[in-house]
Amino acid sequence: MDRFQLLKLENLNTSFKIMNSYYPAVDNITMDVFPNEVLAIVGESGCGKSALALSIMGLHNKERSLIKGHIYFQGTDLLSLSVSQLNKIRGKDIGMIFQDPLTALNPLMRVGQQIEESMNYHTSFSKKEKREKTLHLLEQVGIPDPRLTYNQFPHELSGGMRQRVVIAIAIACEPALVIADEPTTALDVTIQAQIMELLKTLQKKSNTGIILITHDLGVVSEMADRVAVMYAGQIVELSAVEQLFNNPLHPYTRSLLNSIPSSSSDDDRLHVIQGIVPSLQNIPRSGCRFSPRIPWIDASHHEDHPVMHEVESNHWVRCSCYKHFYFPNEKVGEK
Amino acid sequence: MAFLEVKDLKVYYPIRGGFFKRVIDYVKAVDGINIRLEQGETYGLVGESGCGKSTTGRALLKLTKTTSGQVLFNGTDLTSVSAHKMHELRKDIQMIFQDPYSSLNPKKRIVDIIAEPLRNYEHLSRKEENKVAREYMERVGLSSDSIYKYPHEFSGGQRQRIGIARALTLNPKLIVADEPVSALDVSVQAQVLNFMQDIQKEFNLTYLFISHDLGVIRHMCDRIGIMYQGRLVEEGLSRDIYENPQHIYTKRLISAIPNIDPAHREKQSAIRHQINDEYNKSYKNYFDNDGKAYQLKAISPTHFVALP
Numbered sequence: 001m002d003r004f005q006l007l008k009l010e011n012l013n014t015s016f017k018i019m020n021s022y023y024p025a026v027d028n029i030t031m032d033v034f035p036n037e038v039l040a041i042v043g044e045s046g047c048g049k050s051a052l053a054l055s056i057m058g059l060h061n062k063e064r065s066l067i068k069g070h071i072y073f074q075g076t077d078l079l080s081l082s083v084s085q086l087n088k089i090r091g092k093d094i095g096m097i098f099q100d101p102l103t104a105l106n107p108l109m110r111v112g113q114q115i116e117e118s119m120n121y122h123t124s125f126s127k128k129e130k131r132e133k134t135l136h137l138l139e140q141v142g143i144p145d146p147r148l149t150y151n152q153f154p155h156e157l158s159g160g161m162r163q164r165v166v167i168a169i170a171i172a173c174e175p176a177l178v179i180a181d182e183p184t185t186a187l188d189v190t191i192q193a194q195i196m197e198l199l200k201t202l203q204k205k206s207n208t209g210i211i212l213i214t215h216d217l218g219v220v221s222e223m224a225d226r227v228a229v230m231y232a233g234q235i236v237e238l239s240a241v242e243q244l245f246n247n248p249l250h251p252y253t254r255s256l257l258n259s260i261p262s263s264s265s266d267d268d269r270l271h272v273i274q275g276i277v278p279s280l281q282n283i284p285r286s287g288c289r290f291s292p293r294i295p296w297i298d299a300s301h302h303e304d305h306p307v308m309h310e311v312e313s314n315h316w317v318r319c320s321c322y323k324h325f326y327f328p329n330e331k332v333g334e335k
Numbered sequence: 336m337a338f339l340e341v342k343d344l345k346v347y348y349p350i351r352g353g354f355f356k357r358v359i360d361y362v363k364a365v366d367g368i369n370i371r372l373e374q375g376e377t378y379g380l381v382g383e384s385g386c387g388k389s390t391t392g393r394a395l396l397k398l399t400k401t402t403s404g405q406v407l408f409n410g411t412d413l414t415s416v417s418a419h420k421m422h423e424l425r426k427d428i429q430m431i432f433q434d435p436y437s438s439l440n441p442k443k444r445i446v447d448i449i450a451e452p453l454r455n456y457e458h459l460s461r462k463e464e465n466k467v468a469r470e471y472m473e474r475v476g477l478s479s480d481s482i483y484k485y486p487h488e489f490s491g492g493q494r495q496r497i498g499i500a501r502a503l504t505l506n507p508k509l510i511v512a513d514e515p516v517s518a519l520d521v522s523v524q525a526q527v528l529n530f531m532q533d534i535q536k537e538f539n540l541t542y543l544f545i546s547h548d549l550g551v552i553r554h555m556c557d558r559i560g561i562m563y564q565g566r567l568v569e570e571g572l573s574r575d576i577y578e579n580p581q582h583i584y585t586k587r588l589i590s591a592i593p594n595i596d597p598a599h600r601e602k603q604s605a606i607r608h609q610i611n612d613e614y615n616k617s618y619k620n621y622f623d624n625d626g627k628a629y630q631l632k633a634i635s636p637t638h639f640v641a642l643p
Contacts, residue, residue, distance in 0.1 A: 159384070188383040189383070216593065221596060221597045242598065245597050246598075272529060276492070
């Protein structure tokens, strides 16, 4: 690849301490994010999506977690920086959009102040400049009356408006990378459509790279350029969005896609993935991690140490079991 | 006679203020809703947050006070029956709640949770209670040995199934399901939806399915009502609503559903823009001078739209 990577994760490993031993929630993740692309990370809850995002931001409790590997952001390894050096980067060059706009905002601070807060740290704007910039930001994220909203408190705004404010905070210092952790999950569909549109416009305008974390495959299909499917701390499939939806390969990806109530077919039964996402202590650390949930596939089809295979250009799949996978109600060899 | 008939249901919440905290205005959470349900069907109530869909569900069970209107359940008006009679009728109407984490008492064992409705109606011995609890645990696909566990020992999908088991113990006829899968992951959601369809066939249940997720509603429901600001703006069979939406609000809602095919991204966005323009331009035509939706009018035998 000739493009310059914005973010490069190398063998990233984030472990949490439970009863004096460490369990990796993010297990050896290697991936890149490029400028001007939306990389979606999909998976069920408990797959390590948010743990990955918080590792990049350095927001995990240092006492209880252990992060190994490398996170190169524009060439510098974030893990080698001190907290004060990191503080110069996060909030400025990396912005974060949180899931729940009500808890992400400070209820006691006016909206305007909250947006200006990051500018206080990262810029040397005068009071007037900050105010102007903030009003401009509020206008950019589609708030109808920026002057009014500037002086309002979060509780005076609706959910969609609050999420716009959260986005305004994230992009206040014109970051090169935005991490959006379930940005539309708490919102209604019509608002969700508006927020997705807004993120896309902002991205195109400023060449930002976005990491979009979500469990909603509909949002992925509308927003993402590339998709990483995560299961039990690992990436199991990584590809461009068209390839993933037209030719999903890994059993987990195919199961997920099959379990959505689709609006175009009226199939009676939805596919159910057997079992549950293993909890952190119970993740099988060897072999194919998804194998317990597809017991009808012969054990010999799984690799002992599953690695990512490049099946077509830029389409990666972990473990070779995908070649032999079929749904229980399909006939063998249909795919 | 319809199985359940809701006639001009209104739920207003007073806003108090001024001198002596007098009632100065009302929040019209539900403002004149008419719904008819036949036995064995699934009726979907859709709308965005704050449109009054949950309040409607709660009003049917008398979990919130109705301001006016009637709820006829097999011909009996629930809004005017005595407390004693209502106690009897509650056996037939049960509710499944949205959040499986807060709707199960964390201090109670599963057996106590599942048997609680029974304890209100039947005097069973401990042994019989355990037997019933085991039976329903198995029916919802959980191990019958886990009845002595506590809710925190189960995952989200399992908890939701415990909530469903609790709703089933009294052999209800009508189940009001208020966002039963909103808090769950897609794969778990699939499990719960499949299960709800199975028990519907088995017990001939009638569902009032409340949700904001249009994909789930389409999958589950025979008939759908779209709610906006406390009133129904469109009602019809699933294909009426999804393939031939007439009201501008419904159109906007349908166009906002994320398209699962990335190839249609541009097209979907174009449709959304077009409908948004139409919405901004003609919004007023669909609502009367007070901003209220009009009465529903039939445009086909099954399809009703609130048009002037």
